[in-house]
Amino acid sequence: MNSLPLSQASPYLVALNMVHKAVVIVGGGVVASRKIGALLASGARVTVISPMVTEAIRTQAAQSNLQWIAATYEPGLLAAYQPVLVIAATDDSAINQQVRDEARQLGAWVNDVSAPDEADFANMAVIDRAPLQIGISSGGASPALLRWLKQQLTHIVDVPLGQLASWMQALRGVTANSVTEQAERQRLYDEILASDVLSLLRDDQPEAARQRFEQIVQAHLPRERS
Numbered sequence: 556m557n558s559l560p561l562s563q564a565s566p567y568l569v570a571l572n573m574v575h576k577a578v579v580i581v582g583g584g585v586v587a588s589r590k591i592g593a594l595l596a597s598g599a600r601v602t603v604i605s606p607m608v609t610e611a612i613r614t615q616a617a618q619s620n621l622q623w624i625a626a627t628y629e630p631g632l633l634a635a636y637q638p639v640l641v642i643a644a645t646d647d648s649a650i651n652q653q654v655r656d657e658a659r660q661l662g663a664w665v666n667d668v669s670a671p672d673e674a675d676f677a678n679m680a681v682i683d684r685a686p687l688q689i690g691i692s693s694g695g696a697s698p699a700l701l702r703w704l705k706q707q708l709t710h711i712v713d714v715p716l717g718q719l720a721s722w723m724q725a726l727r728g729v730t731a732n733s734v735t736e737q738a739e740r741q742r743l744y745d746e747i748l749a750s751d752v753l754s755l756l757r758d759d760q761p762e763a764a765r766q767r768f769e770q771i772v773q774a775h776l777p778r779e780r781s
């Protein structure tokens with residue numbers, strides 16, 4: 556069954572847990588290379604099927620969770636990998652279409668880099684400040700605009716913000732047991748975010764930022780009984 560073209564719909568954005576999930580990319584050129592870093596970082600098991608690959612893919616195949624099968628795609632090749640996602644990234648749109656057809660038969664979601672409207676998903680522009688990730692989508696409208704916008708947002712979504720995100724993440728482990736009321740937890744988080752913790756991090760004063768953070772947290776924890 557054919558789905559509605561991507562350009563006529565509003566994609567539903569999700570953050571997929573890809574740990575140990577199989578992804579197959581057919582074609583190993585420049586476009587395929589651009590997608591691989593983020594896939595490996597997600598914990599996916601990536602297989603590239605392509606007679607030739609870029610230097611970057613060759614290096615990654617030697618060092619990481621990436622397998623390179625030096626072969627030309629033939630229908631039937633995908634099944635053995637049981638992929639959840641497939642990227643058809645050759646420079647031949649007829650081959651990409653064969654890949655798409657087989658992926659769908661296997662129940663996998665497929666991205667055809669040469670035919671956005673036929674794809675089940677598109678790749679987003681991502682600013683990675685793990686654990687914080689900012690993904691931007693234009694539904695295929697304009698990759699150039701995405702790249703430009705990403706550049707603008709890079710200054711706002713900066714490295715200190717990622718640092719703060721990891722502190723907030725660790726804090727949730729503490730508050731889950733000690734600050735029992737949701738409203739009180741919310742006040743704590745809001746107070747941290749309204750404070751100068753982030754600006755201290757941005758001013759390269761991590762010690763002062765940490766102290767301020769701890770001070771706010773302590774003020775919200777129940778007092779120890781003596």
Ligand SMILES: C[C@@]1(CC(=O)O)c2cc3[nH]c(cc4nc(cc5[nH]c(cc(n2)[C@H]1CCC(=O)O)[C@@](C)(CC(=O)O)[C@@H]5CCC(=O)O)C(CC(=O)O)=C4CCC(=O)O)c(CCC(=O)O)c3CC(=O)O
Nearest residue numbers: 668671677678679680681692693694695696697698699702
């Ligand atoms: C539909 C989609 C499918 C997909 O690949 O998932 C798609 C399709 C196409 N891209 C084309 C061109 C380029 N794309 C880029 C870059 C990116 N493209 C990405 C995503 C997507 N590109 C998906 C839509 C996402 C959305 O809109 O939400 C990014 C976000 C992520 C990524 O690639 O992983 C990453 C940029 C962000 C970053 O820097 O992170 C550059 C290089 C550059 O700009 O530096 C160029 C060359 C310059 C140019 O031509 O603009 C062409 C024309 C091919 C031709 O005509 O030859 C097509 C096909 C078509 O539109 O028909």
Ligand SMILES: NC(=O)C1=CN([C@@H]2O[C@H](COP(=O)(O)OP(=O)(O)OC[C@H]3O[C@@H](n4cnc5c(N)ncnc54)[C@H](O)[C@@H]3O)[C@@H](O)[C@H]2O)C=CC1
Nearest residue numbers: 582583584585586587604605606607627628645646668669
């Ligand atoms: N989605 C996007 O971001 C963009 C998509 N495109 C589209 O992506 C296509 C690919 O672009 P590039 O990566 O720059 O091309 P490229 O020429 O660098 O790479 C093509 C790769 O496909 C492999 N290949 C060719 N036939 C194959 C087969 N039968 N089986 C397996 N592998 C095969 C080649 O060995 C090569 O590794 C373009 O033709 C264009 O349609 C282009 C620019 C951006």
